[in-house]
Amino acid sequence: MSPPSLSPGPGGPRRVRIAERREVAPGHVELLVEDAALARSARAGQFAHVLTPGTLRRPISFSRVDGDRLGLLFRVVGAGTAWLAERRPGEVLDLLAPLGRGFVPPPPGTPLCLVGGGIGIPPLYFAWQQYGHDRPVTVILGARSAAQVVMEDDFRAAGVPVTVTTEDGTRGEAGRVTGPLARWLAREPRGVVWACGPTGMLAAVAAQVPDPRRAWLALEQRMGCGVGACLACVVPGGAGGPPWLRVCSDGPVFRADAVRLAGVEDRDAPA
Ligand SMILES: Cc1cc2nc3c(=O)[nH]c(=O)nc-3n(C[C@H](O)[C@H](O)[C@H](O)COP(=O)(O)OP(=O)(O)OC[C@H]3O[C@@H](n4cnc5c(N)ncnc54)[C@H](O)[C@@H]3O)c2cc1C
Ligand code: FES
The missing domain is CATH 3.40.50.80 (Nucleotide-binding domain of ferredoxin-NADP reductase (FNR) module)
Structure with missing residues (x-):
């Protein structure tokens, strides 16, 4: 079950539980976070602004949806993403999400x-x-x-x-x-x-x-x-x-x- 969001509104602050952590390539981690309302409302191209201690928030795009879970896949480049890569299932992240404007789909059938x-x-x-x-x-x-x-x-x-x-x-x-x-x-x-x-x-x-x-x-x-x-x-x-x-x-x-x-x-x- 997803933890309750502090505010379920689009772009609002949310505390989300990490359900799964995958090392997908050297220096690349994907965290799957649980939030049913966010998984329903997030659009491709939008991002989460993730609170990382001692830094400003760090923007990370959504990489996938899987039921009530959303993926955040990132490359470790500095302090913020290094902290994020150390997080483990069961821990909670503070997100502002979903933020920004995503992709606008072309008419059905368009390659x-x-x-x-x-x-x-x-x-x-x-x-x-x-x-x-x-x-x-x-x-x-x-x-x-x-x-x-x-x-x-x-x-x-x-x-x-x-x-x-x-x-x-x-x-x-x-x-x-x-x-x-x-x-x-x-x-x-x-x-x-x-x-x-x-x-x-x-x-x-x-x-x-x-x-x-x-x-x-x-x-x-x-x-x-x-x-x-x-x-x-x-x-x-x-x-x-x-x-x-x-x-x-x-x-x-x-x-x-x-x-x-x-x-x-x-x-x-x-x-
Ligand atoms: C809308 C959006 C979506 C993003 N989605 C993803 C994603 O899905 N996966 C992912 O791995 N990264 C993504 N990024 C980039 C990610 O936000 C940065 O890599 C992260 O903020 C770096 O934080 P840090 O504290 O680890 O590194 P820092 O210490 O902040 O930076 C380390 C190095 O990377 C450079 N750098 C960091 N971020 C940027 C940037 N945005 N533009 C130019 N140079 C930068 C710095 O100049 C420095 O050299 C996204 C950025 C934006 C704006
Ligand atoms: S990050 Fe503040 S206006 Fe875009």
Whole structure:
């Protein structure tokens, strides 16, 4: 049974019990947390702002839904994620969730290509779970090296066509996601692309899709409040829109023409 939420409202604070912990790859942990109301209301592309002691909250996307449980899959990069990786089943996390705006599904039947780079992959598995059943979905996963490819087995177990690229050629095709994406776009000129990963990868994907209305990008920016108040996460807006956008509350998912990625800080993550 899920513990009661402090506030069941969307984006409200919640105390959630960790039901399961998995080490999914070297330096990558997935925690499954229990909260039936959150599992029902969270949308793919939204995130949880997780309280970690001694730091600001840390934003982590939802990686999957499994009954009353939601997944938070993260790479250990610093103090906050290191603390999170030490948590064990039965312990309780303090979340603000669900936050942000998620992916907007295209009409049923529209071919959809999910492009994930490194730790940008997890929200795309959740996206497939929520929106993959009434449209043909193809997945392209990119990482620096085989050890950073996550959730490939989950997609394959679900029967989703997956192409993996690694920059060092240790798994799948040697190179970047742009190679298989170009082939998919040639086959599916009216398809829609959803991408999540480092800013450089998102810019490359946006440049490849001929119609920017057919590309949606999930951005990762350093965050403070997570709810639109502090402006720590702003990025420049695209032509004709607001000059600045808050990744936490206007996004993190944006249509490609709504944001300008030039000059946006890139995470040290693989494309
Ligand atoms: C909307 C959103 C969703 C996210 N979802 C996930 C997810 O599903 N899985 C996951 O592993 N990570 C995700 N992240 C990134 C995650 O929030 C950071 O890795 C985490 O906050 C790092 O905290 P830390 O205390 O461990 O490291 P810190 O000590 O804060 O940082 C360690 C290093 O990483 C760099 N860094 C950390 N976070 C960012 C960032 N957001 N942008 C640029 N550089 C950064 C720092 O500059 C530093 O070099 C997401 C970020 C956002 C904004
Ligand atoms: S993190 Fe405070 S406005 Fe986005």
